[in-house]
Amino acid sequence: MDMCVQLKICEGCGCLWFRPEQQQSVYCRECEVKLRAFPTPESRKRRGRPSRKSVLPAYEAIELMNGTTGGAE
DSSP, X not given: OOOOEEEEEOTTTOOEEXXXXXXXOOSOHHXXXXXXXXXXXXXXXXXXXXXXXXXXXXXXXXXXXXXXXSSOO
């Protein structure tokens, strides 16, 4: 039985390893095991400051409640 493989360089540690053609991993087995401990991008919280919500000035809020517009009438 023949098996087609590709010679790859691990993006984690830089070692050379053989990857089966059907596999799409870019890490060797040792790095794959190490990386399983890290959270997935979907499960992480976004870093940085939360976005600021816009606050309407009081006169705009009153106009919106009354249904009038601030333009020339």
